[in-house]
Amino acid sequence: MRFGGGIRADSLSSTNPTRLGENAGPCSDDCPEKILRLLPPTNNEYALNWRRRCLARLRRRARRVEDGMRIRLPQPLTFSDDHVGAEFVVVKRGARITFRGENGFGHYHIRNFRDLPWIVVPQTKVHATIFAKPPAPAMTA
Known part of the structure; x- marks a missing residue:
């Protein structure tokens, strides 16, 4: 079966055996x-x-995406539930990646996410301060 005529898209027809570089x-x-x-x-x-x-x-x-990572997109996105946001938290379930809004609600899918110029938002983590116990007083007899 033949479709159309002339030079094929890959330029390998018998009348024009050149390759596109x-x-x-x-x-x-x-x-x-x-x-x-x-x-x-x-x-x-x-x-x-x-x-x-x-x-x-x-x-x-190839950028690494981890569960709980906070990311920021250059422009805000608008979703079907009228949520508008540029900052999201990554939710990974196996190979599937969804996003929560920065307020922690919703599960959003961002099409072609890996191709977008997003950045990681550094998170400040507060650790509990642990004070060493003072030495016990020496017992005198």
Whole structure:
């Protein structure tokens, strides 16, 4: 079965056996790391910029997310229950990640969370102060 005509999207037709390279204008920056490792060295500024964008995205996606972590997004998000917020607490259940509002209520899903430029909000933890017991007085006889 044949669809359409002319040059195929992957440019491997019998009439035009050329391959598109990274100099031809890849716009999407979601190239897997395995593929990036296979690419030969280049001096092309466009290709180098694309590789930088791909590596930056891979670094963002590799950030560690822990249960109870407090994160802040650059812009507030509005949810279907009219909650508007930019600061959330991470709730992990296995591989599933949801978020509670900073007030501790609600369970929210943030689409493409790992691709967003969020930051970790440092939390001040107050520890109990433990004083050593004074030595017992010496017994005199």
